[in-house]
Amino acid sequence: MKKEVINIYDxxxxxxxxxxxxxxxxxxxxxVSEKTRKKVMAVIEEVGYTPNVFAQGLGLNTxxxxxxLVPTISDLYMSSAVYYLEEKLAKYGYDCILGCSGFELxxxxxxxxxxxxxxxxxxxxxxxxxxxxxxxxxxxxxxxEAAEQVPVFVVNGNVQGENVFxxxxxxxxxxxxxxxxxxxxxxxxxxxxxxxxxYSAIKKRMGYEKALEDHRIPFRPELEMHVENTVHAVRxxxxxxxxxxxxxxASNDEIAVGALxxxxxxxxxxxxxxxxxxxxxxxxxxxxxxxxxxxxxHIEQICHxxxxxxxxxxxxxxxxxxxxxxxxxxxxxxxxxxx
Amino acid sequence: MKKEVINIYDxxxxxxxxxxxxxxxxxxxxxVSEKTRKKVMAVIEEVGYTPNVFAQGLGLNTxxxxxxLVPTISDLYMSSAVYYLEEKLAKYGYDCILGCSGFELxxxxxxxxxxxxxxxxxxxxxxxxxxxxxxxxxxxxxxxEAAEQVPVFVVNGNVQGENVFxxxxxxxxxxxxxxxxxxxxxxxxxxxxxxxxxYSAIKKRMGYEKALEDHRIPFRPELEMHVENTVHAVRxxxxxxxxxxxxxxASNDEIAVGALxxxxxxxxxxxxxxxxxxxxxxxxxxxxxxxxxxxxxHIEQICHxxxxxxxxxxxxxxxxxxxxxxxxxxxxxxxxxxx
DNA sequence: TTGTAGGCGTTATCAT
DNA sequence: ATGATAACGCCTACAA
Numbered sequence: 001m002k003k004e005v006i007n008i009y010d011x012x013x014x015x016x017x018x019x020x021x022x023x024x025x026x027x028x029x030x031x032v033s034e035k036t037r038k039k040v041m042a043v044i045e046e047v048g049y050t051p052n053v054f055a056q057g058l059g060l061n062t063x064x065x066x067x068x069l070v071p072t073i074s075d076l077y078m079s080s081a082v083y084y085l086e087e088k089l090a091k092y093g094y095d096c097i098l099g100c101s102g103f104e105l106x107x108x109x110x111x112x113x114x115x116x117x118x119x120x121x122x123x124x125x126x127x128x129x130x131x132x133x134x135x136x137x138x139x140x141x142x143x144x145e146a147a148e149q150v151p152v153f154v155v156n157g158n159v160q161g162e163n164v165f166x167x168x169x170x171x172x173x174x175x176x177x178x179x180x181x182x183x184x185x186x187x188x189x190x191x192x193x194x195x196x197x198x199y200s201a202i203k204k205r206m207g208y209e210k211a212l213e214d215h216r217i218p219f220r221p222e223l224e225m226h227v228e229n230t231v232h233a234v235r236x237x238x239x240x241x242x243x244x245x246x247x248x249x250a251s252n253d254e255i256a257v258g259a260l261x262x263x264x265x266x267x268x269x270x271x272x273x274x275x276x277x278x279x280x281x282x283x284x285x286x287x288x289x290x291x292x293x294x295x296x297x298h299i300e301q302i303c304h305x306x307x308x309x310x311x312x313x314x315x316x317x318x319x320x321x322x323x324x325x326x327x328x329x330x331x332x333x334x335x336x337x338x339x
Numbered sequence: 340m341k342k343e344v345i346n347i348y349d350x351x352x353x354x355x356x357x358x359x360x361x362x363x364x365x366x367x368x369x370x371v372s373e374k375t376r377k378k379v380m381a382v383i384e385e386v387g388y389t390p391n392v393f394a395q396g397l398g399l400n401t402x403x404x405x406x407x408l409v410p411t412i413s414d415l416y417m418s419s420a421v422y423y424l425e426e427k428l429a430k431y432g433y434d435c436i437l438g439c440s441g442f443e444l445x446x447x448x449x450x451x452x453x454x455x456x457x458x459x460x461x462x463x464x465x466x467x468x469x470x471x472x473x474x475x476x477x478x479x480x481x482x483x484e485a486a487e488q489v490p491v492f493v494v495n496g497n498v499q500g501e502n503v504f505x506x507x508x509x510x511x512x513x514x515x516x517x518x519x520x521x522x523x524x525x526x527x528x529x530x531x532x533x534x535x536x537x538y539s540a541i542k543k544r545m546g547y548e549k550a551l552e553d554h555r556i557p558f559r560p561e562l563e564m565h566v567e568n569t570v571h572a573v574r575x576x577x578x579x580x581x582x583x584x585x586x587x588x589a590s591n592d593e594i595a596v597g598a599l600x601x602x603x604x605x606x607x608x609x610x611x612x613x614x615x616x617x618x619x620x621x622x623x624x625x626x627x628x629x630x631x632x633x634x635x636x637h638i639e640q641i642c643h644x645x646x647x648x649x650x651x652x653x654x655x656x657x658x659x660x661x662x663x664x665x666x667x668x669x670x671x672x673x674x675x676x677x678x
Numbered sequence: 679t680t681g682t683a684g685g686c687g688t689t690a691t692c693a694t
Numbered sequence: 695a696t697g698a699t700a701a702c703g704c705c706t707a708c709a710a
Contacts (some may be wrong), residue, residue, distance in 0.1 A: 005703095008705095009703080017681085018680065018681045020680070020682080020706080021679085021681075023706080024679095025706060029694050031704050033679060036680080043535070052458075052704070054397040054458065054704090055397055055686090056703080056704060058393040058685095058686045058687065058704075059704055059706085060686090060705075063393070068437070073418050073422045078418075079413050079414070079415075079418035080413045082413075083411060083439060084440070090438075095457065096436065097435065097437070098407070098425060098436070099425070099434070104657050117392060118392060119391075119392060119393065227695085264628055283570075284623055285626075286570050286571070287623045287626040287627045288626045288627060289600070289603055328700090337482060346687055356687095356696075357696065357698075358698095359689090359690085360696060362689060363689070365703085390688070392689050393687075394688040394689085395688055396705090397702045398687090398688050398702055399688085399689070399699095399709070
């Protein structure tokens with residue numbers, strides 16, 4: 001009866017060398033004679049040997065695996081982030097273990113523990129939900145605890161802490177700039193729609209309010225609305241709330257499309273009577289009519305920076321890495337704006 | 340200086356028992372006296388000990404991990420499938436290692452090997468791309484090879500093989516039924532748009548052709564078009580190809596929205612002059628106007644069945660499991676059809 | 679350049 | 695019910 005899995009001892013025996021030599025060959029040590037290397041490699045190729053990752057992990061305490069945590073993967077922004085992260089990590093030979101935590105603290109903590117228990121080499125948190133809402137700092141304590149074990153990287157969220165590194169968008173500037181453009185094109189009653197109190201939502205609001213202030217447009221609290229993150233919910237809410245506005249800035253494209261639906265249902269012309277700007281430049285903005293002007297957050301670039309920094313930390317042991325990197329956004333103009 | 344990580348020996352020493360006893364407590368063996376259990380548990384809680392998964396894996400050759408392979412996660416269908424799979428697997432205590440393989444054979448093989456090398460307990464392949472196109476059976480050989488090591492589950496694709504289990508939609512019937520409805524509502528020149536030659540695309544085409552045949556509608560090859568999977572590409576293609584049609588069935592919602600854009604650009608009324616049906620019932624169908632009638636493939640149910648069967652196989656070692664399960668689709672009617 | 683032996687942290691099989 | 699000890703497969707000083 002054939003042995004099921006072959007190990008380093010089998011190779012050593014077949015190649016008539018010691019396991020140490022086999023190990024050296026496998027790990028590319030230079031202290032092996034070319035002749036021996038060839039001999040061992042031949043055997044390895046022949047029987048198709050691959051080292052047992054558990055045994056490797058036990059000694060080295062790593063499995064070349066990165067933990068990826070998202071609130072939900074069923075979201076265009078998250079899934080494209082994961083797409084880029086996985087792609088770039090794979091290039092460096094790292095695999096991903098994925099966890100979906102939901103938006104509640106308990107799930108975040110539980111999934112973080114789960115991933116850490118797998119002894120990942122690093123942890124990447126995707127989304128500004130992991131930054132908390134800025135009010136209760138202790139809500140991000142679990143991140144700093146995790147960072148005591150492995151470096152933690154946050155995509156699009158700001159978290160202070162030793163061994164935690166963040167890459168964020170310049171959301172303040174992006175919204176500031178687009179608000180200014182709206183103002184300069186004669187819009188005065190600009191609706192600001194957001195679905196959360198996340199770090200990124202807060203920054204967007206700051207940009208909005210700053211632009212109004214700088215242009216001496218009176219700030220009207222009723223124009224800052226908190227909405228549910230679905231197209232129809234936004235449409236219906238606008239229909240029932242009776243606030244007048246001549247422009248909309250939404251914290252994501254779903255919400256913006258909701259506003260667009262409202263306009264089309266009311267027979268309001270877009271962009272002539274109302275200008276609409278979304279966020280994330282996701283594929284949903286291509287489906288509507290007119291197509292959505294949206295702020296692109298350069299997610300691929302964010303992921304690129306994140307992975308590069310991650311590799312720098314865990315592979316090159318670089319110290320003194322910047323805690324925070326800021327990536328600019330870009331306004332992608334389509335049919336819902338006239339500027 | 341404090342020891343960094345504590346192990347079973349530390350617990351044993353602190354609780355004044357042997358490591359065997361600690362192991363029994365941790366694994367919930369019933370051959371431990373209540374008194375000892377309490378004593379050991381107290382120590383474990385106090386110092387926050389968790390077993391080293393690598394050491395466990397070394398002995399048991401498993402880490403309670405499932406491999407998830409998708410062509411790309413940046414796609415509404417795949418990401419929602421992964422969402423449901425992860426959620427349901429987590430309930431059973433299994434974690435996911437994710438791989439994005441692309442649509443080419445080489446990437447699929449490479450990522451499969453990568454995941455297998457991690458000693459996952461099972462492998463789930465998401466998407467009909469893994470079923471090949473039916474012409475070259477050897478293109479799915481790597482799946483059968485993988486199935487020699489762990490059970491393989493295919494979501495929405497049919498692959499024959501020992502130890503491989505599939506859960507698919509009844510795409511033939513779904514498209515057949517909707518085609519019949521179109522015919523009964525007076526449509527005769529029904530455009531069939533697909534972006535691939537995957538297993539699922541082939542089944543959809545079968546349903547389409549069968550319905551035509553059963554209703555003695557002449558089959559026109561120019562009405563079966565192969566398109567690129569983007570909204571604008573479809574719109575432009577239809578604009579330039581000069582084929583007349585009065586209805587559209589698309590193999591996904593992006594393509595359907597492309598057809599809708601074409602109609603709106605040409606001033607063709609939907610659904611009065613052209614009826615349009617998409618596939619997958621994804622969120623993009625809500626963004627367009629009128630909203631898209633689409634075939635819902637009940638992806639959550641597919642994922643549910645997949646996970647249940649997976650658990651049955653790897654945990655209850657059930658033999659004689661059905662190789663293939665078929666889940667019906669459902670037509671979700673919205674504004675692009677008048678039936 | 680090569681081989682020997684100890685350690686990584688569990689689980690499981692024996693005794694006791 | 696409990697404890698001693700041998701796997702599990704690899705890496706790596708250290709020795710030769």
